[in-house]
Amino acid sequence: MEDVAKAAGVSRTTVSFVLNNIPNSNIADATRERVLQVARELDYAPNTQALNLVTGRTMMIALVVRKTTHQMASDAFLGAVIEGIMQAIEPHGYHLMIHAAQPDGVNSTYRDLIRTRKADGLVISSPMVSDAEVRLLHDEGTPVVLQGASTMEGVASIDVDxxxxxxxxxxxxxxxxxxxxxxxxxxxxxxxxxxxxxxxxxxxxxxxxxxxxxxxxxxxxxxxxxxxxxxxxxxxxxxxxxxxxxxxxxxxxxxxxxxxxxxxxxxxxxxxxxxxxxxxxxxxxxxxxxxxxPAFDLGREAGNMILALVRSEHLPRLKVSLPTRLILRGSTAPVPA
Amino acid sequence: MEDVAKAAGVSRTTVSFVLNNIPNSNIADATRERVLQVARELDYAPNTQALNLVTGRTMMIALVVRKTTHQMASDAFLGAVIEGIMQAIEPHGYHLMIHAAQPDGVNSTYRDLIRTRKADGLVISSPMVSDAEVRLLHDEGTPVVLQGASTMEGVASIDVDxxxxxxxxxxxxxxxxxxxxxxxxxxxxxxxxxxxxxxxxxxxxxxxxxxxxxxxxxxxxxxxxxxxxxxxxxxxxxxxxxxxxxxxxxxxxxxxxxxxxxxxxxxxxxxxxxxxxxxxxxxxxxxxxxxxxPAFDLGREAGNMILALVRSEHLPRLKVSLPTRLILRGSTAPVPA
DNA sequence: CTGAAAGCGCTTACAG
DNA sequence: CTGAAAGCGCTTACAG
CATH class of the missing domain: 3.40.50.2300 (Response regulator)
Known part of the structure; x- marks a missing residue:
């Protein structure tokens, strides 16, 4: 950024303003053009880490998979859920990271993702009925969405009906x-x-x-x-x-x-x-x-919910329940006479 | 960290030294104990973003899935591959993020993950025979491992035989x-x-x-x-x-x-x-x-390879090929007489 | 309309 | 054995 400023003959402030399209910054069109031009020539890309440090956000959502190794590896829906979440969050600049947490892990570590500021919010694929760590996280004000269990008071969750x-x-x-x-x-x-x-x-x-x-x-x-x-x-x-x-x-x-x-x-x-x-x-x-x-929809809705939470937007419903659909095929028949 | 230093009556330098266990820092045992104690009491957790900014590393590996939405959602092996990669990298402090890149995406964006310093290395699940973006990335010195195609000169790759x-x-x-x-x-x-x-x-x-x-x-x-x-x-x-x-x-x-x-x-x-x-x-x-x-092994090996690359370690083999195994079951029989 | 400066939370030579 | 200070690459009041 320093380089861009120098090459364009302006301050870093100005570069920051035009690159981020800050409203009311009142940059002269000529200056703006010049900065944009130089940035392109220098193939400038902002350093996310620096940006994160100053904004205090990471633009990352973590999907916490609360399963054993074997369960996760043979989860036929993981791809669909991941795809769903990504389609919800990526258009808004958020990325998805995956974190495995053994279901029996007493000293599990996913709260550290928040404490050490690696992620802004968590989607917890948690089939367990209750989980003290989620409770704690939620009480601390961390954006959390439970995917698959809806028994926790006050915590946002999504599941199928x-x-x-x-x-x-x-x-x-x-x-x-x-x-x-x-x-x-x-x-x-x-x-x-x-x-x-x-x-x-x-x-x-x-x-x-x-x-x-x-x-x-x-x-x-x-x-x-x-x-x-x-x-x-x-x-x-x-x-x-x-x-x-x-x-x-x-x-x-x-x-x-x-x-x-x-x-x-x-x-x-x-x-x-x-x-x-x-x-x-x-x-x-x-x-x-x-x-x-509807695994994909489950992921997408979970993505929408965590997105609203990390952006401090209004969450229409705290607990959402997606409809299922009966698929009639050949393994059922009238009872034999 | 400031708080810890103040409460322990030492400088931030000292706190940093004891928390990171810097060798040859020669901190008095009493001081060390006090800092550790205070850090625990204050529930101190380091800010990853700040650390990243100064170290220039992100400790993130990105899995780039080069598939259509539909292909990804119905990929039975994605879970196993992810699990494999995570088991390889997490013990070394690296995390995994997922990035979707349409296979036909001309202006695909995964190179930006590196340019904007969101990840240190890429595992590209790429079935395509050639990919100009990978070439460019590799030539720029980015740690890249191809998972599933071995046709690119000089680029590390892993596949099944x-x-x-x-x-x-x-x-x-x-x-x-x-x-x-x-x-x-x-x-x-x-x-x-x-x-x-x-x-x-x-x-x-x-x-x-x-x-x-x-x-x-x-x-x-x-x-x-x-x-x-x-x-x-x-x-x-x-x-x-x-x-x-x-x-x-x-x-x-x-x-x-x-x-x-x-x-x-x-x-x-x-x-x-x-x-x-x-x-x-x-x-x-x-x-x-x-x-x-062996999908899990494929993931784990890819994880090991990218780990070596981002840590500038020696890569034993640039192209690794995992063995398959014939599974005899009931759908094959001697040719009818 | 634009720039100098403080600050985000760390690490790490360097000095003592 | 420990601390003062510079610096990582950005944003953003604030001043002009």
Whole structure:
């Protein structure tokens, strides 16, 4: 900048004014032109670090991924979420950094991103029901958006309407005539999303006058592998279900394989409906009926929210809930006569 | 820091020395203890921006994803690659930022990340054969690692051994007795990886004395949808193949569906082998035989390489090639008698 | 309409 | 063993 000022024969102040297009700076057109010209010739680019130091901002948003290494590496939605966030923030000059924080990390470090001024705000992809560090961060006035859990008082959050999605899925099964409907969760019930999906399941049953049977509910744990045991257990029941609502396509993969091993195939012997709408679902045999999770929209909305927060703008709603959509394919059918 | 110095009754210099553990600074133990103590009490955290300004470094690595929005959102490996890079760089105090750059972007902007000092080095996930911006960056002395294409002279790069992987796949088919073997590429042949896999295919054929037949080679284009046409074309051939090597599991998904629509099922009527080893492959019916692509390792190695570059350390090898591994599952079988 | 100067929060020769 | 001071590259009152 020094160089530009010298070459253009003006002060650094003037250069700063024209380059930043400061209003009311009243720079003569000729001067302005000259500075712009020289800056171009010298291929001038401002030093972000210097700018950050004086403005006190970093123009960075951190996406904190609260997952184990394995969970993150096999997260089919990470790309969509990242893409969504970037599309929201980059047009406004913000960049995205990724930070991994183990879910069990007691001494996790993402608060340091703020303390050491590496980022202006955090999007926390946190499936955990509660998290003391988030609480602290929020109380300190840090811009924080929770993506995926909405149980924390006063903290901005975004999620899909899990209960409604589950309700729609189970209602679909009921309409096909099923009465004996099992449920395998996407994750342990210590996760908010699992609870909400269970609630949707129960609500649909209740509405149809079908009594809730605890024995029909089993826990999955994110992965396809975790789908085997629960499915075996369900199929081993005296009065086994004619349909199963599984809270995750991924878990459904394993569950379907388990059923197959027992010689039970969907949808003839058993109707199966998943959740998430993984891209691969339509290529399975039979194509998997599921509930669409709008991962990209989730990211974009999270981006919009954190953007509003870091810019101290008004946040229309503190908790937003995105709609799901039932995707009918081949893994569900009317209950066999 | 000012505050810490004041509270400890020392100068900022001293605080800086003890906090950064500067060797040969010869701080009295008592002073050191006092400073540490006060810093803890005041919950002091250094301002990264100020530090960056004086050191001239940002401690940031940018992952430049050269893909369309759609491609990125449906990239099953992005999480694994990111995780790999982070595991390599975070222990050394570096952070990762993500930057999207459209593959067709003439006036793409990732060079600005360096010009404006937002990052110290770039990992470019670039499938394109050549890229003028990378050339320029490299010539300017910027630390750059190409992930996925190795055609640029003098630029560090990492990739999987595509040719060997394809060779292994086709050789497996030949050993099963197939002689009429089709190929559907993962992407257009303007992409380096596609060419390399085609070379592996040709090499295996040549070695077995099977003449290369241009009619048996078709282009895929990343997505499952792009697998239909090529498969139809192959099946419509007079002398149709008994096996097909497909350069991508994703493309294989569509191709398999296309075959199924024609009443042709793997592996009885047609052996099919993919590439990538998507997690879902083992849950398909039949489970997909494929070539394992070590996405996490790719990321970690890219991380190690860029780390060496930004730290001006010696780079053992400028171009590294990671081995693949043939995964035998159910979609390939001996040629029908 | 433009410039001199202070300041953002650090590091690091240099002096004592 | 410790401190005063310059400097990193910017922005922004303030003065003229």
């Amino acid at each position: 899990n209960e409604q999605g589950a309700y729609d899925a189970v209602r679909h099964l009921i309409e096909l005539g099923h009465r004996r409907i099992g449920h395998i969760s996407n994750a342990p019930f210590s996760y908010a999303a699992s609870c909400e999906r269970l609630n949707g399941y129960r609500k649909a049953l209740a509405e149809a006058g079908i009594p809730f049977d605890r024995a029909l509910v089993r826990e999955g744990n994110f992965t396809a592998e975790s789908g085997y045991e629960p499915m075996y257990a369900l199929l081993d029941l005296e009065d086994r279900p004619t349909a199963v609502f599984i809270g995750s396509d991924e878990v459904a993969l394993g569950a379907l394989d388990a059923a197959r091993q027992r010689g039970i195939t969907a949808p003839d012997d058993l109707s199966v409906i998943g959740f998430d709408n993984l891209p691969v679902g339509r290529y399975l045999q039979p194509p998997l009926t599921t509930v669409h999770l | 595509n040719e060997q992987g394809a060779y292994d796949a086709v050789r497996h088919l030949i050993e099963l007795g197939h002689r009429r073997i089709g190929h559907i590429s993962n992407a257009p042949f303007s992409y380096a990886a596609s060419c390399e896999r085609l070379n592996g295919y040709r090499k295996a054929l040549a070695e077995a004395g099977i003449p290369f037949d241009r009619a048996l080679v078709r282009e895929g284009n990343f997505t499952a949808e792009s697998g239909y046409e090529p498969m139809y074309a192959l099946l419509d051939l007079e002398d149709r193949p008994t096996a097909v090597f497909i350069g991508s599991d994703e493309v294989a998904l569509g191709a398999l569906d296309a075959a199924r629509q024609r009443g042709i099922t793997a592996p009885d009527d047609l052996s099919v082998i993919g590439f990538d080893n998507l997690p879902v492959g083992r849950y398909l019916q039949p489970p997909l035989t494929t070539v394992h692509l």
